[in-house]
Amino acid sequence: MESLIEAAKRLATGETDSERLVREALDRVAEREEELHAFLTLLPETALADAQASDLRRRAGSPLGLFDGIPWAAKDNLLTEGVRTTAASRILGDYLPPYSSSAVLRLEERGGVLIGKTNLDEFAMGSSTEYSAFGPSRNPVDPSRVPGGSSGGSAVAVAAGMCHFALGSETGGSVRQPAAFCGVVGLKPSYGRVSRYGLIAFASSLDQIGTLTRDVGDAAAVLGAIAGEDPMDQTASTAPVPDYLAAVREGGRGLSFGVPGEYLAEGVAPEVRAEVERAAGLLERQGLTRRDVSLPHTGYALDAYYIIAPAEASSNLSRFDGMRYGPRAEAQELVDAYRRSRGQGFGPEVKRRILLGTYVLSAGYYDTYYLQAQRLRTLLREEFLRAFSQVDVLLTPTTPTTAFRLGENTQDPLAMYMADALTIPANLAGLPAISVPGQPIDGLPVGLQVMAPPLREDLMLRAAATLEEVASR
Amino acid sequence: MAEHGLVARLAALARLELDEAEAARLERDLGAILEHVERLRALPLAEVAATYWTAQAAQDMRPDESRPGLELDDALGCAAARSGRHLLVPGMREDQ
Numbered sequence: 001m002e003s004l005i006e007a008a009k010r011l012a013t014g015e016t017d018s019e020r021l022v023r024e025a026l027d028r029v030a031e032r033e034e035e036l037h038a039f040l041t042l043l044p045e046t047a048l049a050d051a052q053a054s055d056l057r058r059r060a061g062s063p064l065g066l067f068d069g070i071p072w073a074a075k076d077n078l079l080t081e082g083v084r085t086t087a088a089s090r091i092l093g094d095y096l097p098p099y100s101s102s103a104v105l106r107l108e109e110r111g112g113v114l115i116g117k118t119n120l121d122e123f124a125m126g127s128s129t130e131y132s133a134f135g136p137s138r139n140p141v142d143p144s145r146v147p148g149g150s151s152g153g154s155a156v157a158v159a160a161g162m163c164h165f166a167l168g169s170e171t172g173g174s175v176r177q178p179a180a181f182c183g184v185v186g187l188k189p190s191y192g193r194v195s196r197y198g199l200i201a202f203a204s205s206l207d208q209i210g211t212l213t214r215d216v217g218d219a220a221a222v223l224g225a226i227a228g229e230d231p232m233d234q235t236a237s238t239a240p241v242p243d244y245l246a247a248v249r250e251g252g253r254g255l256s257f258g259v260p261g262e263y264l265a266e267g268v269a270p271e272v273r274a275e276v277e278r279a280a281g282l283l284e285r286q287g288l289t290r291r292d293v294s295l296p297h298t299g300y301a302l303d304a305y306y307i308i309a310p311a312e313a314s315s316n317l318s319r320f321d322g323m324r325y326g327p328r329a330e331a332q333e334l335v336d337a338y339r340r341s342r343g344q345g346f347g348p349e350v351k352r353r354i355l356l357g358t359y360v361l362s363a364g365y366y367d368t369y370y371l372q373a374q375r376l377r378t379l380l381r382e383e384f385l386r387a388f389s390q391v392d393v394l395l396t397p398t399t400p401t402t403a404f405r406l407g408e409n410t411q412d413p414l415a416m417y418m419a420d421a422l423t424i425p426a427n428l429a430g431l432p433a434i435s436v437p438g439q440p441i442d443g444l445p446v447g448l449q450v451m452a453p454p455l456r457e458d459l460m461l462r463a464a465a466t467l468e469e470v471a472s473r
Numbered sequence: 474m475a476e477h478g479l480v481a482r483l484a485a486l487a488r489l490e491l492d493e494a495e496a497a498r499l500e501r502d503l504g505a506i507l508e509h510v511e512r513l514r515a516l517p518l519a520e521v522a523a524t525y526w527t528a529q530a531a532q533d534m535r536p537d538e539s540r541p542g543l544e545l546d547d548a549l550g551c552a553a554a555r556s557g558r559h560l561l562v563p564g565m566r567e568d569q
Contacts, residue, residue: 098547192528205526231535235528303513306506314487321488323562328553335488337563343490351489352502355480358487359503368514374523376513381524413502414509430527454527 001028001161004218008066011058018051018058018069021164022113025071029115029162036147037137038156040076041084042116047071050113057111066221068111073157073166076117077124078104078209079198083114087200088132089122091345093326101198102233103167103209103226110225115163118153122347123317124174124202126150127419130410131349138406139182141445145403148178148419154212155182165222166212171202172305173398173423175210176435180398180447183437185468187211187219188423190454191430192237194223195230203312206305206427216436216468220244220461227457239455247458252466253286255392255459257450258293263396263422265299271441272397279438279448280395282470288463293387293394297379301425304380306417307360307373308428313350314357320345352413381429388453393463397422398435398447422449432457434464438471479503 001024002010010016026044033039054069074080077087079097086092100108108114121131129137129152137152139145140160147156151168155178158166168175170188179186188210196207211222224244230236259280264273284290322328322341329340346354360369387394399419409416426433431454435447448471452460480500484491491499545558554561 093551095551098543098550191526234534235526237528300513300516303510307510307513318488322553323560324549325551326553331563334563334565338488339490342488346489348495348498351491351495352499354487354489355483355499356503356506358483359479359507362483362486369510371523372513372516372518374525375518375521376516378521378524379518381527414505428527 001164001214003214004070004164005066005221007070007164011069018054018113019048021069022047022051022071022115025115025163028160032140032160032162035138035143036140036156036160037135038118038153038160038162039073039116040086040088040119040134040153043083043114047113047115054111054113065110067107067225069113071113071115071163072107073116073118073154073163074104074114075120075151075154075166075168077120077169077200078167079200080104080114080117083117085117086134087123088120088134089345089347089350090133091320091322091326091342095325099198102195102230104198106226118151118157118166120153121150122350123200123313124150124169124171125313125349125353127173127177127416128404128409129153130406131347133347136406139403141183141443142403145405145444146181148181148403150174151210151212152178155179155184155186158182158184158212158214164214165218167226168210168212169199170208170210170427171206171309172427173420175212176398176423176433176447176449177420179212179435181403181445183440183445185213185216185219185437186435186447187213187223188426188433189223189227189457190237190432192235193227193432193455193457195233195236197230197232201316203309204316205312206309216434216461216464217245217248219434220248223457237455242458244457244461247461248465250462252283252288252463254288255463256289256291257283257393257395257463258291258387258391259395260293260295260298260387262295262298267418267421268397268400272400272402272446275438275441275446276395276397276448279467279471283395283463283467286466286470288466291391293390295383295387295425297376297383298425300376301380301428302417302421304373304376305424305428306356307369308377310353310357311361311370312357314354314361317350317354349413377428380425384425384429384431385453392452392459394451396449396451398449399423402441402444402446426451430454432460434460436464436468436471
């Protein structure tokens with residue numbers, strides 16, 4: 001499937017129309033959805049109606065933007081007014097939100113055509129989409145393997161050509177990791193760059209909405225559409241939104257980059273390390289300067305994350321108790337109704353994280369675990385800022401390995417958590433980061449990650465555009 | 474393995490009903506995760522300030538004025554049970 005920007009050009013010249021684009025997307029869904037399970041809800045009727053409305057606007061000569069008439073998909077933890085939203089959990093039942101998330105609204109206002117809601121690990125907790133209560137998604141490159149997670153359905157939908165782009169969400173790598181596994185581009189903005197209003201909360205100090213696209217130019221376009229201040233989210237940055245497409249056109253020549261050795265350490269497959277070194281060499285040949293940088297506490301980031309994120313999750317998920325939404329278990333007493341509704345409604349990974357979060361926040365353990373993790377977060381952020389005083393961006397692998405097989409890590413939570421070891425630091429520090437496909441390893445996609453200082457998505461996109469140009473050659 | 478009885482105490486705090494097999498598995502998993510993060514406890518960080526948020530430019534609070542919000546039927550539309558303007562929930566005690 002062509003990129004969003006290419007499709008928009010063809011719409012503008014009249015070579016195609018929105019209805020045709022949507023029908024092509026739905027045909028592709030019909031061909032591969034049974035095997036890949038990218039979607040939890042499909043919206044063919046409303047999508048076709050929206051496409052026809054877009055075509056009418058175009059024929060009437062209205063000035064239309066880049067997104068008007070373009071088919072897209074949203075992760076099913078983004079609220080969509082009147083459209084079933086499950087977060088891939090049984091506890092929400094057939095929840096129909098009374099309002100839409102700000103990011104969804106901004107794309108709808110631009111005429112984007114939502115074709116469906118995509119699969120995820122339950123409440124975005126997971127790295128493979130195997131923890132969806134409605135069954136796993138599969139990697140379109142090799143369906144015996146996972147697509148990554150938690151935004152696995154969004155990555156699959158884009159990689160399999162079922163839509164032109166998709167929104168996902170990140171708490172510890174849930175956009176970049178599936179993008180790397182499926183061979184597409186995954187962008188996590190700086191914390192605060194995109195409003196979180198209407199994103200079902202997992203860990204509020206880490207959560208961000210991100211993009212899954214076919215290329216870096218599309219990532220810049222979608223980010224430009226959803227970024228910016230929002231009166232509905234007090235943490236949304238008021239900083240102006242730069243012209244990200246201009247950054248992509250400018251490219252990375254003249255920038256400096258570092259490859260921190262801590263990201264090529266034990267646990268990272270030798271082939272992945274070699275691919276990063278190859279990409280670094282290609283960037284140097286394109287006029288970027290490499291300098292040595294070090295981030296000594298990187299190895300502790302995973303530990304801090306698995307204290308902070310479950311702590312916040314145990315608090316955020318206390319609202320799901322069978323009273324206001326979702327099915328309620330039979331019980332005579334209120335507390336039993338809570339316990340049973342939550343016991344029956346949550347899946348294994350969510351329960352694991354709720355208990356872990358309850359533990360690290362309980363009396364006697366708060367200082368030992370939670371406060372210690374937040375202190376480490378300060379060190380990680382300071383190390384990043386020091387590194388960014390020496391270089392413009394960092395280049396690392398996105399994941400330690402390529403996609404693993406379904407079932408390989410479901411019985412070993414620590415092994416599953418390791419899949420996010422290289423993406424988590426950017427979430428803890430609030431940095432923007434992007435995964436761009438490298439040269440496949442044994443036929444499987446691999447991701448190259450570019451990180452930049454907070455709110456410097458422009459620098460990140462400049463480097464990523466050059467990386468994209470040379471890395472997959 | 475986590476300390477025996479820990480999972481039951483946490484499940485009670487978190488209002489989470491678990492069957493025996495789940496509790497046994499979670500005891501094993503929590504033990505492994507806590508053992509893994511143990512090395513973080515050993516780091517000398519007492520003098521380092523904690524970072525709870527990384528927001529760059531949080532907005533000012535809006536004026537404290539009432540304004541239209543969700544309609545009642547929208548807010549209660551997905552509730553398991555309601556009575557007029559209220560959520561209907563089981564009693565706090567069996568005799569209620």
